[in-house]
Every structure is written in structure tokens, then in C-alpha cells.
Amino acid sequence: MSPENTRADADKYNQIFAEIQRDRERREKTYREQALKIYPWICARCGREFTGKRLRELTVHHKDHNHNNNPSDGSNWELLCLYCHDEEHSFYQDEESYEAAAPGSEQKPPSTYQPFAGLDALLKKKK
């Protein structure tokens, strides 16, 4: 395989990836706009109000966590600020995507210590 081919492949992948990304953004933009028409620009959790440039921080949350469930009456949507949205998802641990802006939210506590790691083996041995 020549280096040109490899580069062309990478380009193709990038193109497909960009397309998927664009598609998702387009879809999100659509339901976000709809949601912003239906609901007041207030975070449903913390009650903060958003206007002008800061409106970008207000995101659409899907109550059933299904991005494809977008009823036009907005019954599956909830407007949440980035921070509350983050909270909501760290609680449910699902894979819904959104732009997280909370600094340090990706930090995980160090958990290499497993107090019951040897217990399983011990119980099996005794059987």
C-alpha cells in the first residue's frame, strides 16, 4: 500500500466522521430550536435564566434518554444548563452526548483498591 492510499483512506474516514457529526448537529439544532420555542429559557433544575450569548449553555435533555424520541409537543424534552445536564447524566450513567463544559467533571476518583478482590477465589477454593 502506498502512502497516498493510506492518506486517502484516512481522508475518507474523516469525511464520513465529519458527515455523521454534521448530521447529529443538524438534528440536535432542530429539536433544540423547537424546544426553545416551547419552553421558557430557564434551567428546569436550578432555575437559572439564559439569554443572548449565554443561551448556548442551555441544552436539551431527553427525559427518557432517547435522542430519537422527539415528539413535537416537547413532552420528552427538558431544558437544562450544562452543569445540571452533567449532573443528570452522571446519575444515570448513560451515553447521551452533549457538550460538557464543567471543568473537572471528567475526574474519576482513584479506585485501585479492591477490598473483596480475593474473596471470590477464596470461596471457590473452599467448595
Ligand SMILES: [Zn+2]
Ligand atoms: Zn441548571
Ligand SMILES: [Zn+2]
Ligand atoms: Zn440529557
